Amino acid sequence: MSTEHQTSGISKSRSVVKSLSPLLKTEAAGSYLLCIGSKELMSFDPFLLLLEFTLTHELTDHPHRGFETFTYMLEGAQTYQDFVGNKGTIRAGDVQWMTAGRGIVHSEDKIYSPCGGLHLFINLSSEDKMMEPRFQEVVGEEIKKAEKDGIEVRVLAGESMGIKTPVFTRTPTMLLDVIMKPGTEWHQSISVWNNSTETLRFVLIAGQPLHEPVVQNRSFVMNTEAEIQKASEDFQFHKNGFENARPWSSQPISSLNRN
Template sequence: MAASPFSNPRPVIKKVLSKQQPEGDGALVRRSIGRPELKELDPFLLLDEFSVTAPAGFPDHPHRGFETVTYMLEGAFTHQDFAGHKGTIKAGDLQWMTAGRGIVHCEMPAKRGRQHGLQLWVNLAAKDKMIEPNYQELEDKDIPKVHKDGVSVSVIAGESMGVKSPVYTRTPTMYLDFKMEPGAILHQAVPDGWNAFVYILEGELNFGSPDGPTIGAHHTVQLGMGDGVSVWNKSKAPCRLVLIGGQPLNEPVAKYGPFVMNTKEQVMEAIRDYQSGKNGFERAAGWQSDPVALE
């Protein structure tokens, strides 16, 4: 097996096993970024692999100061917010929500059975924290995909194998969903200076070299600095991973639940704004989501 083609391949500097924990109303998540062992990785605040069966879900709750990126792997979720935005995210679909100065919304199962996906929280720079909320939504058919030499990629954000995602990342971000057949090798460039990590959804993979550490499903693999990452699937089973990288903001982070700002005072202000219905939360007072009819 050939060595990595990168002059400075990114090494594994930490691996964290994501164990199931309760979240929302009866939901289960495997938290990777956001665990005590890896509280954040600038600009990323959280990554959850969620598994939800109705009536569990994530009922009405607020956000301010960052973006939530929901990528469905199986099943479907219905999203509603206090501005009247409503839609269903199905398997393979993406919702990139910029909460900005304030959103109150819910995320609930749209089908019976298991709903499975990933939600990533991307921090916003101080200059962007109070912008107006915005959505970018792509159906599975609109997400660019490439297959080559036993490796398939869905380009959620950024670029891979010569194709680019149409998603605009206010905080520069790459988000790539790879599937690797047995014996396949993946080499992916990562911009210089960006923080990056891998979350393994299925299988076991070797990192850095064919004889590098073997790491299995539900592990978060924090990568050191370098010009790219190399991954080998030496097993006899298919593997799946997401590679996520972003340009660090290098700004202070103050957070309390669904509010992420730069100072404790700004977080307290966000709580007061939400409670009193002002500065972006004017439509929060009295708003309730509609019950979701399951398919």
């Protein structure tokens, strides 16, 4: 994992500073492979949390404020719905970006097992934390990819090998799914050689650091404790972005279809 400043789609070269082993963590909604986000691994500005998740049942209605989320489904299918009116299903290979901004309440549920993928939380700058929520979805067959000399790159966000995604991230982010055949090499700000006899697959994530204080709980990410308390109060009393939370509740899976 490297964090980089992006300018015009080109990032300065960075070397590997540290290699970290992921932590296995089990939560109410399923088993998660915790990559970043623990107290020991909080220096990945602007990233807050990266999970390789297995969803075992529904995540009940819950709020967010102050950050963006990225979901990349690797297997199975998952429904989603929120109080803004977005609802549908993402399947293996699909990508979903949600900018919570000033406030969103949503829920997620699996369609069938196994169901899992990658889930990334990305911080928003102080000036963007109270923006209106936004939602983007790209189905797998529409994700742009480049193939050359035994290298395949799916461009989930940002740019690679002359391919640029239409997905807009409020905090500049690059996210690439890279597959390298044996004996190949790939260069993009970093250099990777696959000298093994097996195919190599990895995700490269980079983002523009915000250099701002981070205070977070399970639902909200702000710059101060006072702002966290204010977010909790706004959600409790259905104001300042959470007005729709009062009448809204998630619907049964059977009523949901892909947008």
